[in-house]
Amino acid sequence: MRQLLPETELAPAAALALLCGSAAAVVVWKWLSKRHIQKKMEEARRTRDEGVKKMAKAVQQFREQVPSDKTDAILSLPLLELAGRLQEGSLSPRTVLYTYIQKALEVTQQTNCVQYFIPECEEQLQEIQQQREKGLLYGIPVSIKDHIGHEGHLSTCGLVKFLGTPEQEDSVLVKVLKRQGAIPFAKTNVPQSLFNYDCSNLIFGQTLNPLNHQKTPGGSSGGEGALIAGGGSLLGIGSDVAGSIRLPSSFCGLCGLKPTGFRISKLGVISPIAGMSSVIGMLGPIARDVDSLALCMKALLCEEMFRLDPTVPPIPFDEEVYTSSKPLRIGYYEEDGYFQPSPSMKRAVQQTRKLLQEAGHTIVPFAPPKIDYMVDELFTRGIFSDGAAHLVDSFKGDIVDPNLKSQFNTYRLPALLKRILAIILKPIYPRIARDLSALCGVGSAKNLWDQHVAVAVG
Numbered sequence: 001m002r003q004l005l006p007e008t009e010l011a012p013a014a015a016l017a018l019l020c021g022s023a024a025a026v027v028v029w030k031w032l033s034k035r036h037i038q039k040k041m042e043e044a045r046r047t048r049d050e051g052v053k054k055m056a057k058a059v060q061q062f063r064e065q066v067p068s069d070k071t072d073a074i075l076s077l078p079l080l081e082l083a084g085r086l087q088e089g090s091l092s093p094r095t096v097l098y099t100y101i102q103k104a105l106e107v108t109q110q111t112n113c114v115q116y117f118i119p120e121c122e123e124q125l126q127e128i129q130q131q132r133e134k135g136l137l138y139g140i141p142v143s144i145k146d147h148i149g150h151e152g153h154l155s156t157c158g159l160v161k162f163l164g165t166p167e168q169e170d171s172v173l174v175k176v177l178k179r180q181g182a183i184p185f186a187k188t189n190v191p192q193s194l195f196n197y198d199c200s201n202l203i204f205g206q207t208l209n210p211l212n213h214q215k216t217p218g219g220s221s222g223g224e225g226a227l228i229a230g231g232g233s234l235l236g237i238g239s240d241v242a243g244s245i246r247l248p249s250s251f252c253g254l255c256g257l258k259p260t261g262f263r264i265s266k267l268g269v270i271s272p273i274a275g276m277s278s279v280i281g282m283l284g285p286i287a288r289d290v291d292s293l294a295l296c297m298k299a300l301l302c303e304e305m306f307r308l309d310p311t312v313p314p315i316p317f318d319e320e321v322y323t324s325s326k327p328l329r330i331g332y333y334e335e336d337g338y339f340q341p342s343p344s345m346k347r348a349v350q351q352t353r354k355l356l357q358e359a360g361h362t363i364v365p366f367a368p369p370k371i372d373y374m375v376d377e378l379f380t381r382g383i384f385s386d387g388a389a390h391l392v393d394s395f396k397g398d399i400v401d402p403n404l405k406s407q408f409n410t411y412r413l414p415a416l417l418k419r420i421l422a423i424i425l426k427p428i429y430p431r432i433a434r435d436l437s438a439l440c441g442v443g444s445a446k447n448l449w450d451q452h453v454a455v456a457v458g
């Protein structure tokens with residue numbers, strides 16, 4: 001053996017120097033990459049701040065031309081009334097737009113809910129004057145969640161990897177909104193990766209709940225929740241695979257709808273888990289009342305959407321069902337047997353049940369079937385069917401937000417370790433054990449197909 005080794009032996013001092021040198025190189029390399037990431041983040045924030053200043057200036061110029069004492073009256077109009085006033089011409093789209101931008105500037109200063117304002121909204125104002133017919137959302141300012149593509153703007157998911165390349169084209173959703181006369185004017189903040197129920201990322205920071213700054217607005221459509229609840233927008237588009245429209249709506253006292261899967265086109269919308277198809281995420285509206293959600297759905301489910309994305313089933317909004325006063329048979333539950341509702345949630349369900357009964361509907365209590373299996377095996381294992389590999393990959397070249405750290409560290413544990421921990425924790429923390437097992441994913445393409453069948457047939 002000795003004969004095989006090189007003749008010159010490394011002196012201990014030289015070995016130590018080599019070791020220290022390597023360690024120092026690693027430290028410097030890490031520091032440099034962190035600095036590089038921080039520079040990208042700073043640049044994104046600088047662009048955001050410049051945009052905010054430009055918008056504030058545009059509002060100021062508008063106010064110099066059109067001083068108004070009607071601001072509060074406009075801001076307090078429900079969407080349907082505002083839409084009516086715009087249609088009949090008693091309010092101008094420009095006045096409404098600048099009134100909302102002014103309020104949005106104020107709300108984002110307090111809650112940090114807007115990532116970018118969209119200066120092209122001025123062009124859209126001109127555009128809607130040229131449209132032959134006034135669309136259903138004629139002149140309505142609409143805010144959109146960060147990852148919904150708008151030409152010339154970044155879609156980031158709060159991740160550094162998506163900084164740098166602005167969208168080349170509007171997403172189908174934005175095209176349809178514009179076709180219906182809406183004016184997208186702001187992109188709103190999200191948690192890093194969209195996989196969190198808070199609303200913070202290291203690029204744009206933490207969004208606060210306008211109703212109580214000590215609280216989160218929820219996530220992942222938290223910027224939408226905060227902006228709308230603060231009064232800076234009256235219609236926003238969020239997205240939801242596991243509560244991301246429903247939670248911010250609930251935390252901010254708003255109404256939100258996660259439509260059925262595939263109902264709205266997601267072309268031009270980015271996601272760190274784009275190939276995941278076991279649980280279907282959807283875009284959907286957030287607003288102050290249910291009628292606003294219905295108007296938005298009516299506007300989106302139109303020929304233009306079906307033409308631009310033929311994978312969307314061409315089924316328009318069913319006005320007859322929505323406006324019918326025929327008694328319905330409605331199922332409900334107060335507890336699903338898995339997640340514990342807060343007392344206020346239970347109370348809201350009870351009050352709704354009572355109101356529906358008084359309106360003549362038949363109310364039937366039911367228990368969601370096989371709930372543990374549904375949540376652990378179909379939902380959690382479905383979302384993480386790749387063992388969280390894509391999600392973890394999307395953090396490459398990034399710094400993990402402290403709010404997400406424990407979650408992220410769990411995702412990236414090797415599958416074997418997750419399995420061993422699941423076995424150890426099972427007797428004391430059975431739920432965490434089942435989560436850890438689900439986070440291992442499905443293991444093979446064969447199992448993935450089986451899981452898709454299980455999702456389809458229950």
Ligand SMILES: CCCCCCCC/C=C\CCCCCCCC(=O)NCCS(=O)(=O)O
Binds near residue numbers: 197219242244245407
């Ligand atoms: C000690 C830490 C234990 C961590 C256990 C982790 C268990 C994880 C189980 C479930 C977490 C699921 C979180 C999913 C959040 C998704 C929110 C959402 O709906 N995002 C929208 C994504 S969309 O693509 O835009 O629809």
